[in-house]
Amino acid sequence: MNAIKSLDDLKKIREAALEKRKISETSGASQVIIGMGTCGIAAGARDTMKSVLEYIETNNLENVVVTQTGCIGLCEQEPILQVVLAGQEKVTYGKVNAEVAKQIMKEHVREGKVVTDRVIAL
Amino acid sequence: MKEISLHILDIAENSVNADAKRIEITVIEHIKKDKLSILIKDDGRGMDSATVQRVSDPFVTSRTTRKVGLGIPFLKAAAEACQGGLEIRSQPGRGTEIEVTFQHSHIDRMPLGDLQATFLQLLIGYPHVHWVFKYQMDERKFCLDDAEIKQALDDVPLSDPAVIHFLRQLISNGFEQVTGKH
Numbered sequence: 001m002n003a004i005k006s007l008d009d010l011k012k013i014r015e016a017a018l019e020k021r022k023i024s025e026t027s028g029a030s031q032v033i034i035g036m037g038t039c040g041i042a043a044g045a046r047d048t049m050k051s052v053l054e055y056i057e058t059n060n061l062e063n064v065v066v067t068q069t070g071c072i073g074l075c076e077q078e079p080i081l082q083v084v085l086a087g088q089e090k091v092t093y094g095k096v097n098a099e100v101a102k103q104i105m106k107e108h109v110r111e112g113k114v115v116t117d118r119v120i121a122l
Numbered sequence: 123m124k125e126i127s128l129h130i131l132d133i134a135e136n137s138v139n140a141d142a143k144r145i146e147i148t149v150i151e152h153i154k155k156d157k158l159s160i161l162i163k164d165d166g167r168g169m170d171s172a173t174v175q176r177v178s179d180p181f182v183t184s185r186t187t188r189k190v191g192l193g194i195p196f197l198k199a200a201a202e203a204c205q206g207g208l209e210i211r212s213q214p215g216r217g218t219e220i221e222v223t224f225q226h227s228h229i230d231r232m233p234l235g236d237l238q239a240t241f242l243q244l245l246i247g248y249p250h251v252h253w254v255f256k257y258q259m260d261e262r263k264f265c266l267d268d269a270e271i272k273q274a275l276d277d278v279p280l281s282d283p284a285v286i287h288f289l290r291q292l293i294s295n296g297f298e299q300v301t302g303k304h
Contacts, residue, residue: 007270007274009288013275013278013282017278017284037135038132041131041135042128046239057290062282064281065279066281067247
């Protein structure tokens, strides 16, 4: 593997991403947060995150920031996934396996419709 | 947890919660020496010796949301069952180093699992941390230091689809070179 070539690739990715961002500037970024404490990991949170990243990659979904967080004190509901769309309240989902994660990515993050039967009250 | 790579994700999570700025994870498969070793090193807030001594006790945790921490005791028990062990070296204000070893060929040793997924997710999920990942099998090594990547990307998020694709390829190519598998 050629390291210099890799960095050039990244610069190209950066230029392309910045170009696209100019177009979608007004919509703002969505945030997806996945609980990755011991409880989350034991409940399968890594597969949940894997599924989220695969969805973004396969569907070329721009403007989504994915981050992890520790235990939020709702271990029995893990894996937990939270979605924050620009200018909206945070929505918390419980028992989010890889399949449900895909559904949330499609219906909530992409189409803006909350997946109500998976929402948990905080 | 059924995979060593899940335990690594868990221990790294502790480092993040200890406000580490730089976290280095080294996984070495010494096939010739029949040893599997994992080293997780951070520059977080560290622990005093009393805390280090108590940390492998299931009833100690620094978190406030729940009173019981189970990550380290589980991993320690698993390592000790495989002719290995878990050692913690830490100093308040200096950081923590956790070294875990297993007899590589031990029948009870859990599989390494999807280490690539663990690396990729830590890299993307905690963008403010400077990550250094090392994976080695006997003499063949792969090292990923994310400093150059983040510099090249500047303010483009790591969860941009093209960036995820790039990182996944980078890690998978590195692992292929180490394991010789395609």
